[in-house]
Amino acid sequence: xxxxxxxxxxxxxxxYGAAADSWRAPGVDPADYLDYDVRIRHARAAERGKLQxxxxxxxxxxxxxxxxFGPQMTPDLIVHSALLARATERxxxxxxxxxxxxxxxxLAQQLKTxxxxxxxxxxxxxxxxxxxxxxxxFGSAVLPGKDRYGRAWExxxxxxxxxxxxxxxxxxxxxxxxxxxxxxxxxxxxxxxNYVTSRGPLYIPPSDQGQPVMVHSGLGPDSFRLAxxxxxxxxxxxxxxxxxxxxxxxxxxxxxxxxxxxxxxxxIAGFYPTVARTKREAIERRVSLLQSQFPQLVPxxxxxxxxxLTMDDLDRVLEPxxxxxxxxxxxxxxxxxxxxxxxxxxxxxxxxSVRDILALGVFDEHPAKVGTATExxxxxxxxxxSGAIDGxxxxxxxxxxxxxxxxxxxxxxxxxxxLFHRDYEGTTLREHLGAREQYGPDYRVAxxxxxxxxxxxxxxxxx
Ligand SMILES: Cc1cc2nc3c(=O)[nH]c(=O)nc-3n(C[C@H](O)[C@H](O)[C@H](O)COP(=O)(O)O)c2cc1C
Numbered sequence: 001x002x003x004x005x006x007x008x009x010x011x012x013x014x015x016y017g018a019a020a021d022s023w024r025a026p027g028v029d030p031a032d033y034l035d036y037d038v039r040i041r042h043a044r045a046a047e048r049g050k051l052q053x054x055x056x057x058x059x060x061x062x063x064x065x066x067x068x069f070g071p072q073m074t075p076d077l078i079v080h081s082a083l084l085a086r087a088t089e090r091x092x093x094x095x096x097x098x099x100x101x102x103x104x105x106x107l108a109q110q111l112k113t114x115x116x117x118x119x120x121x122x123x124x125x126x127x128x129x130x131x132x133x134x135x136x137x138f139g140s141a142v143l144p145g146k147d148r149y150g151r152a153w154e155x156x157x158x159x160x161x162x163x164x165x166x167x168x169x170x171x172x173x174x175x176x177x178x179x180x181x182x183x184x185x186x187x188x189x190x191x192x193x194n195y196v197t198s199r200g201p202l203y204i205p206p207s208d209q210g211q212p213v214m215v216h217s218g219l220g221p222d223s224f225r226l227a228x229x230x231x232x233x234x235x236x237x238x239x240x241x242x243x244x245x246x247x248x249x250x251x252x253x254x255x256x257x258x259x260x261x262x263x264x265x266x267x268i269a270g271f272y273p274t275v276a277r278t279k280r281e282a283i284e285r286r287v288s289l290l291q292s293q294f295p296q297l298v299p300x301x302x303x304x305x306x307x308x309l310t311m312d313d314l315d316r317v318l319e320p321x322x323x324x325x326x327x328x329x330x331x332x333x334x335x336x337x338x339x340x341x342x343x344x345x346x347x348x349x350x351x352x353s354v355r356d357i358l359a360l361g362v363f364d365e366h367p368a369k370v371g372t373a374t375e376x377x378x379x380x381x382x383x384x385x386s387g388a389i390d391g392x393x394x395x396x397x398x399x400x401x402x403x404x405x406x407x408x409x410x411x412x413x414x415x416x417x418x419l420f421h422r423d424y425e426g427t428t429l430r431e432h433l434g435a436r437e438q439y440g441p442d443y444r445v446a447x448x449x450x451x452x453x454x455x456x457x458x459x460x461x462x463x
């Protein structure tokens with residue numbers, strides 16, 4: 001029997017990489033942001049490594065400081081997927097699209113079209129827009145959680161109903177008989193929810209995988225409840241193996257509650273590798289990508305360690321008796337930042353300088369490994385074999401050389417250890433992820449007793 005193997009996806013946001021300073025890294029053309037030839041090169045590099053998918057984040061909440069840093073998001077996800085679909089053959093595309101600020105009909109139409117033209121390589125990452133910067137662009141405030149997730153779930157039901165409104169076997173296109181579709185094979189959906197409404201049908205036949213695979217990214221109970229009802233894959237954020245295990249358990253519980261098979265929903269964690277021939281080289285690479293942020297990060301590191309630190313301390317190795325006691329996280333600290341405190345303490349007591357501690361990834365949103373390819377592979381093996389996750393979505397610091405470096409150095413180690421496949425098992429994203437066949441809504445999930453109609457609708461007009 002084939003041993004269980006990991007899924008690996010890769011974030012592809014801007015044209016530069018995930019590091020804030022990637023747009024001005026050595027060898028990077030600063031005009032790469034919208035250069036699709038460059039994106040095609042990056043996508044093909046990931047495909048050479050047999051990665052199952054590219055993850056396209058949407059925004060614009062990822063824009064931190066446009067005067068100094070490139071946006072960390074994909075400019076237009078549908079255009080992006082369509083162009084990359086024509087330039088690659090196997091790799092899938094996870095398209096993040098808001099279930100709040102899009103008409104479900106538009107979502108259904110665009111996603112199924114790119115799924116069709118890519119021969120079944122698209123997933124919809126259902127995001128429930130929790131960011132004021134996103135809401136403001138649509139003339140709205142962030143909706144209360146009940147409405148956000150109420151609308152998100154109805155949108156999923158409606159989008160999937162629209163996908164199935166063109167029946168699986170409806171397209172006969174029999175020229176001799178003059179019959180284009182089977183009688184009754186393409187039908188309206190007449191969906192009238194509390195939040196979204198559409199008559200249908202959607203005039204798009206099934207793709208090679210039927211319809212897009214369903215993905216969700218989020219944190220919190222509402223998010224996992226939604227994922228439990230519809231996701232084939234959760235692209236997650238876990239700060240430690242224990243955190244991943246607990247999130248996965250929550251996800252499994254909600255999946256079972258929704259009437260679906262918990263083993264059918266994969267959970268993967270973010271991983272931020274910086275790979276070089278030696279650990280020192282990897283650290284220096286990270287330093288060069290991070291140093292513009294040192295003035296803010298040094299005092300923050302001091303707070304984590306309980307030692308006041310300034311830029312003058314960058315090269316200092318802290319003495320054991322200088323380092324404060326390990327403190328519990330501040331109540332305002334988001335859950336994914338909790339791991340920073342023990343990590344900073346561990347690195348300080350290993351004798352790394354302040355500069356090195358910062359470069360080793362204390363402040364990264366996702367767990368990082370800054371070192372050799374073997375160290376990156378060891379991290380991935382440890383997490384995977386713990387059983388807490390089904391794989392990773394990797395976050396590459398600088399795409400230009402970082403993707404090749406991961407694909408040429410880390411992937412072969414994982415393959416040699418039997419942890420990652422040597423080739424795609426099929427042609428569709430559904431096959432790559434081992435997701436079950438589905439056309440239309442998941443029949444196992446009871447059509448929800450919809451939440452009561454909100455008293456005053458804060459939803460954008462007409463949506
Ligand atoms: C790993 C990960 C990736 C995410 N990617 C996106 C994204 O690309 N676009 C977006 O609008 N939200 C994204 N989100 C945010 C979630 O959709 C959600 O709004 C957020 O986690 C807030 O949680 P809540 O909706 O439960 O309040 C992401 C969340 C996680 C954990």
